[in-house]
Amino acid sequence: MNIEKEIQNSSILSEPTRTVINLMYTARQLEDGVAMFLKPYGLTTQQYNVLRILRGQKGAPANLSTLNERMIAKSSNTTRLVDKLIKKDLAHRDVCETNRRKVEIVITPNGLSLLSEIDEEMEQNNAKLLKNLAAEELQQLNNLLDKIRE
Amino acid sequence: MNIEKEIQNSSILSEPTRTVINLMYTARQLEDGVAMFLKPYGLTTQQYNVLRILRGQKGAPANLSTLNERMIAKSSNTTRLVDKLIKKDLAHRDVCETNRRKVEIVITPNGLSLLSEIDEEMEQNNAKLLKNLAAEELQQLNNLLDKIRE
DNA sequence: TTACAATAATTGTACTTACAAATGTATGGT
């Protein structure tokens, strides 16, 4: 169904406006799908996202600005997001020895094992969310999205 | 720049996962762009979205469930969102005469004139946000997004 | 008609997010 029918829009939209709306609407649906999947694990999409970044550090600590740069949805409030992870013993925070303004955040074994528990199923969930697109179409879509941000 | 570089992802992503991330990330950027544009008008994207829906009714009143169906980002809390519009005299709310459980929301002249003030510039802003895509690419993108939701 | 379920909206509460101001630390110039 095209986006105008989906949101029952009555007026005629220009192509860029239609696309902006379509992108926001479709992304919202995917986000909901991911959030719903993560819920039983007690994680929000942002918390999951940060855990993934921490794991990607392969042992090296990350500070807050690094996390922020790499997050899908930049947050003004990464401090409190990390607090939540620490409270659940999924991450750990230290003050950086060489620059005490900075903070060093690492994923805990607990966090790693939660992620590895999720990994496989998350893959399947993502594939399911995009099951209507063929491999070639996924690539096309990625290219178009990359181009938007150029 | 591709999405993996953009968020400095170190691990290899499957194509569906890459696409889910890319979509959420790119949509986020557009949303920020729209939000920033609307800020001087004192509207959030959701408030603007609801105002557009109300205008689309062409005088006919909308009730809350109608608004929710048509909103880009479904909200659990449309009541309070409409409250904000009413407080700014951009919308008006009445109890439906034939079914007093329902509510009838209409856009005010004030709301209409605010929208018409925004219209032209919003078009330009959307075009700017997607300036990297040619007309044909916009269509391609729309088709792919429609297909995801099928 | 009365009781029960369904519908439509609102409210309470906890949680998140946005934004600005504040804190603490480091750096560069004099």
Place this chain on the structure above:
DNA sequence: ACCATACATTTGTAAGTACAATTATTGTAA
């Protein structure tokens, strides 16, 4: 050493959102 400035994070506050529970109204079936 001293000062101003920049940096990195944290905190306060207001606004926004999610979810469940509640209120009010309507429909319906015994």
